[in-house]
Amino acid sequence: xxxxxxxxxxxxxxxxxxxxxxxxxxxxxxxxxxxxxxxxxxxxxxxxxxxxxxxxxxxxxxxxxxxxxxxxxxxxxxxxxxxxxxxxxxxxxxxxxxxxxxxxxxxxxxxxxxxxxxxxxxxxxxxxxxxxxxxxxxxxxxxxxxxxxxxxxxxxxxxx
Numbered sequence: 001x002x003x004x005x006x007x008x009x010x011x012x013x014x015x016x017x018x019x020x021x022x023x024x025x026x027x028x029x030x031x032x033x034x035x036x037x038x039x040x041x042x043x044x045x046x047x048x049x050x051x052x053x054x055x056x057x058x059x060x061x062x063x064x065x066x067x068x069x070x071x072x073x074x075x076x077x078x079x080x081x082x083x084x085x086x087x088x089x090x091x092x093x094x095x096x097x098x099x100x101x102x103x104x105x106x107x108x109x110x111x112x113x114x115x116x117x118x119x120x121x122x123x124x125x126x127x128x129x130x131x132x133x134x135x136x137x138x139x140x141x142x143x144x145x146x147x148x149x150x151x152x153x154x155x156x157x158x159x160x
Contacts, residue, residue: 002077003077003080005021006068006070006077007085009068010068010081011085012057012060012061012066014056019046019049022049022053023049032055032056034055034058034059035053038052038055039052074126074130075092075129075130078090078092079133079137082141082144088144089144090146092148093147094127094148094149095150095151097123097127099150099151100123101116101119134147
């Protein structure tokens with residue numbers, strides 16, 4: 001489902017999205033704000049959402065580049081999108097897993113996970129898979145992929 005949602009956003013095909021996705025909080029800022037305001041002035045029922053979609057289509061129609069920032073989106077899922085869209089370029093941001101776990105704990109975003117050791121192992125295994133697959137994809141897609149370490153691009157005086 002995540003790939004369909006991402007593909008729909010990147011191709012401006014909003015009618016393929018479910019109602020939950022179309023009413024999520026990430027529409028409350030930036031260029032999606034007119035859409036959010038439209039929804040807020042109406043209701044979250046289908047006719048109102050369809051009427052407000054005009055704002056999303058207008059924003060899409062006037063742009064040259066689509067950008068999506070995601071979290072917990074695996075490189076495997078990214079490969080499927082790259083196969084589908086030959087124009088897609090990907091920036092993969094890798095962060096120290098200790099900082100990820102620390103952030104999740106601090107923000108209470110553990111998805112009900114109580115066993116931190118298990119969560120940490122699962123995260124590290126997924127990140128290792130992503131790095132290996134990313135190296136494979138770099139050879140296949142060459143100039144369409146770039147990887148950065150989060151810690152290399154944040155301000156040097158920030159400590160995590």
